[in-house]
Amino acid sequence: MFEIVKNFDFSPFVLSFKLAGMTTAILFSFGIFLAWYLSQTKSKMKPIFEAITALPIVLPPSVLGFYILFALSQNSPIGAFFNEYFGIKMVFNFTGLVVASCLYSMPFMVQPLQSGFEALPKNMLEASYIAGKSKFVTLFKVALPNIKPSLMTAIVITFAHTVGEFGVVLMVGGSIPNETKVASVAIYEMVEIMDYTTAHIYSGIMVTISFCVLLSVYLFNRKQNHRIGGLS
């Protein structure tokens, strides 16, 4: 038993968590501003932006994967630009996976943050403006500290969703060991070659980690709600 664990290849999990970590960090840093903009804007364009943000939820991952592959390949203007000026190739490698994951997981970051911002009392933000504070200061000093449960939900769900994605990474990344072969793809391969033992171990780890992550979110939110007793 110990021998199996010792010789086991955990690299797909390392890759999965690295991908999820980077995706979450990137999405968090600009998702805050997008969510804040969407929650505050009175523009008639808002439903259009919201629909675009939510697209990855309803599109089949193969559609999204196909377009990303198409856009990032060296035959497209975007792919050619990055290849020519930065020497970055973006398909069938880790960079491409990060770009694809950011697009794919965007709604899971933006939507909880946006609903958190929208649930804040309007008067509270106005009180900050009247106190002479800019929108930027208001966002970081007043809005963000008061939507901690939404922040937690957005970060954890984005991370977990990126770990759990399959279709998009398979299309954009393929299955190159230590480069694009993430846990979900590895499980698919194990099942295909009928190595059920490894597939069981991989799947078991996925279920356990996912459950623990979700449990921690719900426990945290419960504690938060008890502690601050909601906003007034």
Add this chain to the structure above:
Amino acid sequence: MIEIAIEKELLGSHGKMPLHVTLSIEDKSFVALSGQSGSGKTTLLRILAGLENARGTIRVDGEEWLNEKYMLAPQQRGIGFVFQDYALFPNMSVIENLLFVRQDKALAQHLLKLIEMDELAQRKPNTLSGGQKQRVSLCRAMMNHPKLLLMDEPLSALDPLMRTKLQHEILTLHKEFETTTIMVSHDPSEIYRLSNRVIVLNQGNVIQDGDAKSVLLKTQGSQKFSFEGELLDIIKVDVIYVAIVSIGQQIVEVVLDESEARELHVGSVVNISTKAFAPVIQTSKR
């Protein structure tokens, strides 16, 4: 000196309604803004704060806050605003709420002492009562030495006892800082106690403008008493009729004769006045 001449189309309960207000307000005055709900009071306050746009001009001490092509942002107006629902920042303690506006510890402590809240300085807003929250909100509004203090029904969510206490504190602050103040209020005793000018709005227009006594007092001529109330019921007792009228929080009985009883309708607003008797006034036993 604040000069206001603004116009805005409002969406009232009876469809579109124009808000049309032309006013000039003296420095250091305390103005009460009254009128039925939906008459445009809150909108007027929000326009003054820069939270809503309007057509027209607002000029404060020669400084243009609003004209045809320009609207000064609320951040740059240097005003204080007290909301009905307090709008405190729940993530900050009482003193942090004050210091957020301006890093002036001495002023924050002075203000909290003035309203006897200095012992609660480190508490979070969610652990305070409604009255305490509103006192913090009042102090926060004073933190940047506002040119103009706006209050939107600041005391209407509080019980009568707390209301009286806060009225005194508002008066104390007004005497000390001499801030020009506009307060939306429905409570006649509050308006009388605090303001030196009352403006009544109706359907977006100013219908009354004067000192508290002349606007609020309902008596005419030699009337000693005059109350407005709602006629709840007319009961026939032997040969006379008794009208049950609700005035403020109290129910009174008034004897009617048959012709009066026939003319009045249950549910209508009535005026009760008396001339002949000298009223007796005693301390309430309550």
